[in-house]
Amino acid sequence: MRSALLALGLVALTSGFSLPASHSSAARGRRTSVSMALDKPLCRIGTRGSPLALAQAYETQRLLRDAFPELREEGAITINAMKSTGDMILDKALSEIGGKGLFTKELDVALLANEVDICVHSMKDVPTWLPDGTVLPCNLEREDTRDVFISPKGKTIAELPNGSVIGSASLRRQSQILAKNPTLKVVNFRGNVQTRLRKLAAGDVDATLLALAGLKRMDMTQHLTSIIEWDEMLPAVAQGAIGIQCRSDDERSLKYLAALTHAETKIAVDCERAFLATLDGNCKTPIAGQARMEGDKLVFRGLVAKPDGSAVFETMRVGSPSEGVAMGKDAGEELKKTAGADFFAALMAAA
Numbered sequence: 001m002r003s004a005l006l007a008l009g010l011v012a013l014t015s016g017f018s019l020p021a022s023h024s025s026a027a028r029g030r031r032t033s034v035s036m037a038l039d040k041p042l043c044r045i046g047t048r049g050s051p052l053a054l055a056q057a058y059e060t061q062r063l064l065r066d067a068f069p070e071l072r073e074e075g076a077i078t079i080n081a082m083k084s085t086g087d088m089i090l091d092k093a094l095s096e097i098g099g100k101g102l103f104t105k106e107l108d109v110a111l112l113a114n115e116v117d118i119c120v121h122s123m124k125d126v127p128t129w130l131p132d133g134t135v136l137p138c139n140l141e142r143e144d145t146r147d148v149f150i151s152p153k154g155k156t157i158a159e160l161p162n163g164s165v166i167g168s169a170s171l172r173r174q175s176q177i178l179a180k181n182p183t184l185k186v187v188n189f190r191g192n193v194q195t196r197l198r199k200l201a202a203g204d205v206d207a208t209l210l211a212l213a214g215l216k217r218m219d220m221t222q223h224l225t226s227i228i229e230w231d232e233m234l235p236a237v238a239q240g241a242i243g244i245q246c247r248s249d250d251e252r253s254l255k256y257l258a259a260l261t262h263a264e265t266k267i268a269v270d271c272e273r274a275f276l277a278t279l280d281g282n283c284k285t286p287i288a289g290q291a292r293m294e295g296d297k298l299v300f301r302g303l304v305a306k307p308d309g310s311a312v313f314e315t316m317r318v319g320s321p322s323e324g325v326a327m328g329k330d331a332g333e334e335l336k337k338t339a340g341a342d343f344f345a346a347l348m349a350a351a
């Protein structure tokens, strides 16, 4: 399977090399008399097949066409949806099935085999290390990253009666909920937004938390009870950001992606990911981190916590945007020290 993939990739690579010639003005002139359609796409987009992932891929296609006239020609861009391991396993908490890279492995293979030219990712699925031969030079403008609280039993987490049950598959949310009120119970809760709202309405749980960006994208904000600010529930590293990856030696894709990137989002996401990489947590470590520009300063907040909320270590940095990566690393080093080796060892043992 793998070698077949690679062989296919080689064929694509060989034909790919002849591509610039076939787009010389002579070739173009000849073709226009017959058809405007390109016989080879200029940009093949790789994506997961979920509705959300496809929406992100189409958004990328739209932005590429706006920026580059040659990409408006019929067939210039193709979208290739792929199933990832993470999409095929829905009945287990993600932390139980090996976490990192679960949603990106298949796309990495297709990218390196030259079956696609760029991969569109939800940034929080992308491991802090990238496979050799690939880079991630582009983040699209980020959505609102806050979480929302949804419940018929109270307006905020603080208003929930003791012992209430909150549905969430996220250890990051669980630890911050339990830090506020240890009598609350957090139960595993997955499936799409519609499924979760149905379970909430049926009384399976008393409340749930979701990402505001997802609700907005699906036009479902009428369901939210309240928006939770960062100091009450810090979002995940890279939450709400879309990242686009390409091969490091693919000049054409690099040119396309340089035009698409949103500088402010990239600075914030790079800072957050530097924090995450320094902490080197596994998928059982509740970690949160967010950076944003406030005036001309970059402001970062980060935390690590015990899953049961009995300990939360927080920190903050303010600096110039050019120091974002250094700020993230420094904040990570600080929490590593304050939380201590025992803290991380206990989490590793639990994994």
Ligand SMILES: *[C@@H]1O[C@H](CO)[C@@H](O)[C@H](O)[C@H]1NC(C)=O
Residues within 6 Å of the ligand: 162, 183
């Ligand atoms: C909720 O639990 C906390 C912690 O055990 C306790 O201090 C508080 O009095 C309880 N509140 C109510 C309304 O029972």
